């Protein structure tokens with residue numbers, strides 16, 4: 001499981017809840033969360049959900065919505081942020097990992113400022129964005145990545 005996500009969950013949640021994985025890939029993180037006692041839904045283009053468009057889950061609202069290494073690929077980033085907002089419980093948390101524009105191995109137009117601007121379009125609290133380097137040590141990879149991490153909480157007082 002994405003170790004940063006694991007740490008984030010242990011800091012923010014005392015007990016398992018309901019989670020949504022946007023761009024779940026091989027559903028590895030979904031399976032790990034389920035083992036930890038979470039009810040977890042994963043969606044991906046490979047399972048028929050195109051996140052270029054707003055997605056509304058029949059299982060909403062969620063306590064946690066996370067997405068690892070999808071956002072930099074999307075053209076319609078605004079719809080993606082709207083999807084997070086629409087499916088999150090008031091007081092629920094989101095967690096995003098994506099590649100920064102300075103990553104050598106990925107096409108990305110994302111920067112901290114751009115991500116901040118995208119998130120400012122919705123009523124989120126406690127938004128934190130950080131940029132850090134990560135060495136991918138997997139076979140046939142062996143290179144550095146520039147990762148943007150964003151987290152925040154849906155506004156508890158929102159009337160939306």
Ligand SMILES: C[S@@+](CC[C@H](N)C(=O)[O-])C[C@H]1O[C@@H](n2cnc3c(N)ncnc32)[C@H](O)[C@@H]1O
Pocket residue numbers: 022023024025026028043044045046049050051052067068069070073074
């Ligand atoms: C780099 S993989 C990351 C998978 C997983 N989140 C992980 O961390 O291992 C990106 C995933 O995004 C999915 N994806 C790409 N474009 C998408 C779209 N428009 N809508 C939904 N999923 C998409 C791909 O199918 C792929 O599974």
